[in-house]
């Protein structure tokens with residue numbers, strides 16, 4: 001893992017702020033984001049594309065973590081925004097994000113969501129089904145609007161990742177299959193609709209991907225598809241969106257490639273696949289989510305009860321769990337953690353970190369070496385910035401944590417801690 005920063009008192013420090021101060025000011029559980037790290041990741045994507053010489057858009061996949069302040073940060077970093085529901089779209093619009101840089105995804109967008117996006121005049125709809133192809137066009141026509149669309153296709157590429165987050169294979173709920181001819185059919189329909197401007201195609205093969213070959217294979221298939229279209233119908237489409245999915249480091253077993261390497265592999269493949277056949281090089285759009293926010297996030301918990309089962313296991317329980325981080329329970333995801341108040345002390349105790357929910361599966365980390373833990377210690381779990389807060393829930397009526405951004409020695413709340421009153425707000 002990267003070297004740990006500590007304050008003069010020897011506490012773990014994030015963004016120049018001592019975790020002891022963060023805990024004292026905001027309580028636990030607390031999600032802490034290193035704002036500069038998020039910005040650096042966004043800049044690394046943009047810089048790598050600038051070096052490629054291709055036209056591009058980097059759309060932050062807001063499902064990874066979204067709140068109004070994150071929207072503002074994305075705007076400042078010149079990112080576009082991928083939203084996948086009315087709620088994500090609403091958040092973006094509330095924070096004043098430029099609508100023309102919003103891309104709307106989803107395999108089952110409702111009529112209300114489509115109208116909301118039409119009203120906002122967003123930049124692009126990623127059409128995912130035959131139903132949407134008709135519905136969106138009818139709505140646009142009724143309103144006298146022209147809309148930009150991409151067609152989401154499945155290139156038949158199986159990414160090496162967890163089954164639940166693999167999306168590019170033929171047997172997927174998303175998009176139009178290329179190999180079974182559905183993508184062709186959808187394209188023919190789309191091209192005949194007067195209120196559509198078909199910009200191109202989109203594919204997302206999966207998430208937390210460490211190899212380059214999946215992206216390269218997908219680009220070959222997508223390029224063949226677009227070139228087939230050009231040969232048969234004399235239509236040249238200007239945009240190729242290859243989704244997100246770039247891997248990050250959760251524990252030292254994860255060896256993600258640098259952002260530059262992913263982008264270079266993608267842009268080189270595009271140049272090769274399209275350039276060879278004299279197809280005008282398309283604009284390349286990507287949608288990184290996890291790789292922008294995961295490693296910037298750390299969750300701070302307070303250590304509570306400890307159960308020592310002789311010769312078997314020591315459970316150390318914290319004041320959060322599957323309510324603020326569902327990933328271990330859902331995917332068997334692995335995390336690394338340290339004691340934030342004694343990060344440099346020798347780790348002599350093998351423990352398993354349990355959450356506080358009424359569920360045996362509510363375990364955050366199995367088998368972690370820590371210094372001997374005491375009630376009241378602060379546990380810092382690293383790389384929780386993606387799909388942690390965004391999948392947080394109120395199981396057992398546990399309020400969701402507060403979220404703070406830290407930067408250059410300053411901290412600020414970007415999402416307030418949920419209260420018990422919030423929990424009953426909608427109850428009749």
Ligand code: LLP
Pocket residue numbers: 061064082105165167204206207208243244245246287288289290291327331386387
């Ligand atoms: N674009 C599309 C169309 C997607 O479906 C996704 C993720 C992304 C972009 C962003 O992928 P990323 O760069 O974040 O890997 N909850 C799961 C991840 C689900 C990903 C869903 N789609 C997890 O916690 O691992």
